[in-house]
Amino acid sequence: MDVQELYEMLKKAQEPKGYYFPADRSWVDGLLKGLLKNKERYGYMVCPCRLASGDKEKDRDIICPCAYRAEDVAEYGSCYCNLYVSKEWLEGTIPKQYVPERRPVEKMFA
Amino acid sequence: MTPPVKLYTLSTCSHCKSTKKLLADCTIQYDFVDVDLLQGEERSAILEDVKKFNPKCSFPTIIIGDKVIVGYKEKEIKEALGL
Numbered sequence: 031m032d033v034q035e036l037y038e039m040l041k042k043a044q045e046p047k048g049y050y051f052p053a054d055r056s057w058v059d060g061l062l063k064g065l066l067k068n069k070e071r072y073g074y075m076v077c078p079c080r081l082a083s084g085d086k087e088k089d090r091d092i093i094c095p096c097a098y099r100a101e102d103v104a105e106y107g108s109c110y111c112n113l114y115v116s117k118e119w120l121e122g123t124i125p126k127q128y129v130p131e132r133r134p135v136e137k138m139f140a
Numbered sequence: 141m142t143p144p145v146k147l148y149t150l151s152t153c154s155h156c157k158s159t160k161k162l163l164a165d166c167t168i169q170y171d172f173v174d175v176d177l178l179q180g181e182e183r184s185a186i187l188e189d190v191k192k193f194n195p196k197c198s199f200p201t202i203i204i205g206d207k208v209i210v211g212y213k214e215k216e217i218k219e220a221l222g223l
Contacts, residue, residue: 057154064152078152079199081176081187111154128211131198138197139187 033062049095049103049114061113065094079111081138088140091133098132142221143205145170148190151177155212156200162214166223175199 031039037058041051051058064078076082077092091097099109106129107119118124145163149156151174163170175186187197193208194201202209204220 060154060157064154067152079150079155081150081197081199128213130211131196135191135195135197 031066033059033066036062036066044095044114048116049099049109050117050120052108052112052115053120058113061111077111080133083138088137091137096133102129102132142168144203145221146203147172148186148193148199148201149174150199153199158212159200159202159217162212162217166218166221168221 037051040062044050061078065075068074068076068078068082072082072084072086072089074086074089075094076089077094077096080092080096082089082092086093095114096109099114102109103114103116103119106127107116107124108114108126108129110129110131110133112129116124119126145168147156147159147163147170149160149172156174160170160172173186175183175190178186190197190201193203194210196210198210200210200212202217204217207220209216209220
């Protein structure tokens, strides 16, 4: 699968759920490339902005879309890595702010 | 004189790439480690270092002189660099 195919597939699946890609296509493509790289490395699309262990069970909560996306988008209008944003974030009616890591650090060292 | 700049990054992370680009655009020299490209003991040792600066162990972790900045926070990075 290439970046364009992944873009179309995810857009179609996620927009109806209220999760949008930011307008900056090069930003989105960079993250999609990271996802495809991780698929190649680990066999699953783990968040490109997090360090995967390579053990699918341990990484389950950070496989995209991660377990923290809903809370992050509800609170900040964006997920941690900024692949998915809310309509308000996209339309600029809420401030674009840094999304702190919500994943407990213990999970990384479990 | 610019203080020493050290980054702990992931090769796939866009926030990490933006940080490297900002520093390059400002012609700031920096050292970095892409932690996802390390394995085994080498990775564990670096993660222990990251933890000391940033207990959440998230990326990018940016060290400018004695300041630690977590995440691509352009304003804070520039301030720490005195730009």
